Amino acid sequence: MTDRLRELSLTLLLLLVLLALEFGMAFLPLARSLRPLILVPAALMVCLVGAVFMEIRQGPAIVRLFAIAGLLWLAILLGLGSLDPLTRVDLNVGAIATANQTMPSAIRNR
Amino acid sequence: MSDTMATHEFQYSSAEHQAETAISGMWLFLATEVLFFGALFLSWIYSRHWNQAGFDAGAQQTWLAIGTINTVILLTSSFVYSVGLAFIRAGNSRRLVQCCAVAWLLGVAFLILKFGVEWPDDIGKGLFPGHGFSIEGPLRGGAQLFFVFYFFGTALHGLHMLGGLGVVGWIIRRARRGDFSPAFHTPVSVVGLYWSFVDMVWIVLYPLIYLIGRGP
Numbered sequence: 001m002t003d004r005l006r007e008l009s010l011t012l013l014l015l016l017v018l019l020a021l022e023f024g025m026a027f028l029p030l031a032r033s034l035r036p037l038i039l040v041p042a043a044l045m046v047c048l049v050g051a052v053f054m055e056i057r058q059g060p061a062i063v064r065l066f067a068i069a070g071l072l073w074l075a076i077l078l079g080l081g082s083l084d085p086l087t088r089v090d091l092n093v094g095a096i097a098t099a100n101q102t103m104p105s106a107i108r109n110r
Numbered sequence: 111m112s113d114t115m116a117t118h119e120f121q122y123s124s125a126e127h128q129a130e131t132a133i134s135g136m137w138l139f140l141a142t143e144v145l146f147f148g149a150l151f152l153s154w155i156y157s158r159h160w161n162q163a164g165f166d167a168g169a170q171q172t173w174l175a176i177g178t179i180n181t182v183i184l185l186t187s188s189f190v191y192s193v194g195l196a197f198i199r200a201g202n203s204r205r206l207v208q209c210c211a212v213a214w215l216l217g218v219a220f221l222i223l224k225f226g227v228e229w230p231d232d233i234g235k236g237l238f239p240g241h242g243f244s245i246e247g248p249l250r251g252g253a254q255l256f257f258v259f260y261f262f263g264t265a266l267h268g269l270h271m272l273g274g275l276g277v278v279g280w281i282i283r284r285a286r287r288g289d290f291s292p293a294f295h296t297p298v299s300v301v302g303l304y305w306s307f308v309d310m311v312w313i314v315l316y317p318l319i320y321l322i323g324r325g326p
Contacts, residue, residue, distance in 0.1 A: 001200045005193065012189040019181055026321035032162050035322045045185075045313045053192045053306040060130045063137045070141030074148045081152040085159040 011052040018045050117294075129296040136300045140307050147311050150263050154318050157255045164252015167245060169323025171237055171253075172260065176228045177320040180220050181312065187216035188309040191278070195302050198295045203285055206298065210282045213305065217275050225268060232257075256323070263315055270308045277301045 022041035030037065050056050056067055122128040158165040194209025236244030238261065239254040281301050284290065290298055 001196060004196045004199075008189055008192050008196065012185065015185050015189075016182065019178075019185070022317060022321060023178060026317075026324050029325065032166065032325070035325065038317050038321050039314075042313050042317050046310050049188060049306050049310050049313065053188050053309075054303055059133055059137070062130075062134045066134065066137040066141045070144040073141065074144050077145060077148045078152055078155065082155045082159070085156055 007052060011048055015045055015048055018042075018048075125294070129299075132296050132300050133303070136303045140303065143307065143311075147266070147314075150259070150266065151314065151318070154259055154263075157252075157259060158322075161252030161255055164249040164254075165256045166323035166325070167249040168237075168253035168256030168260070169319065169321075171232075171235065171245070172320050173228050173231060174320050174324065176223050177316055180223055181316045183216050183220045183223075184309045184312050187213045187220070188306045190216065191302050191305050195295070195298055198285070198290050198298055199292055201292045203288060203290060206290065207282055207285045210278055210285065214275060214278045214282065217271055217278065221268060221271055221275075224264060229261075229264075232260075260319055263319070267308070267311055267315060270311065274301075274305050274308050278305060 018041040022038055022045075025038045025041070050067065056064060118125040118128040122131065190209050191213040194206045194213065197203075197205035197209060232238070236242050237257050239257045243250065243254055243257075245253040278301060281298055284297065
């Protein structure tokens with residue numbers, strides 16, 4: 001009982017430290033595209049809550065299977081769903097049209 | 111099964127088998143909930159990618175202090191509930207009731223801050239998407255998209271909190287009746303999983319709403 005209370009208290013403390021870290025990271029001069037890195041402490045916090053408060057290690061094996069399945073489904077959803085926006089190349093159509101017009105006709109008609 | 115003895119229904123081989131089935135069932139439900147909220151997170155990725163400046167302009171209008179206090183409240187609530195579970199395993203039903211009551215009150219405090227203080231302030235400042243949206247200029251569209259995510263995400267999470275308060279209240283009522291013992295406390299474990307999951311969702315929503323768009 002005492003061991004469990006100590007484990008829970010340490011976990012809460014660690015969660016609050018991670019929250020403070022995440023809060024501090026929000027004020028770092030990170031580039032806009034790098035700001036999602038602020039989610040790293042949040043991911044650690046989710047792992048801690050799952051491991052200690054939800055006792056995923058103590059449950060039956062099928063519990064870990066369901067947890068892994070949930071994460072896998074989420075990875076597929078977010079991975080495939082964000083594939084297009086994160087990999088699409090934006091072409092500046094106006095600049096291409098201007099370049100075509102200024103290009104020597106011999107090259108343009110090649 | 112109001113008996114405090116570790117009895118089991120006929121379809122299970124033992125009380126332990128029944129408890130494992132209930133806990134596994136809750137985990138399977140939570141795996142589907144991950145997908146439910148996953149769609150919300152995907153909408154954030156997609157919308158922010160195409161409207162980064164507008165999204166960040168919206169995020170900078172959110173009330174950071176309340177978001178942070180609410181995060182501390184939910185983390186503490188999950189912690190206190192887990193302490194209650196440890197107490198019932200040690201046979202202390204009175205402490206379980208006290209811990210669940212504190213966890214419940216913290217949940218209520220979260221909802222009051224979110225929907226009784228923060229939402230009215232947001233709406234009063236003209237941040238509800240639509241005709242009277244107060245952010246003007248080229249970032250208006252992206253900021254409106256952010257607030258669609260904000261209101262929808264916090265409402266969905268709030269509904270889950272309401273459900274959680276209902277089942278934590280049910281645990282309190284049963285614990286006061288003396289339904290739980292070290293041998294039988296499966297409902298306390300199952301409700302604890304749900305309560306911590308709602309906390310987990312907020313842990314992800316908090317940086318998406320309040321932190322990522324807030325630069326120096």
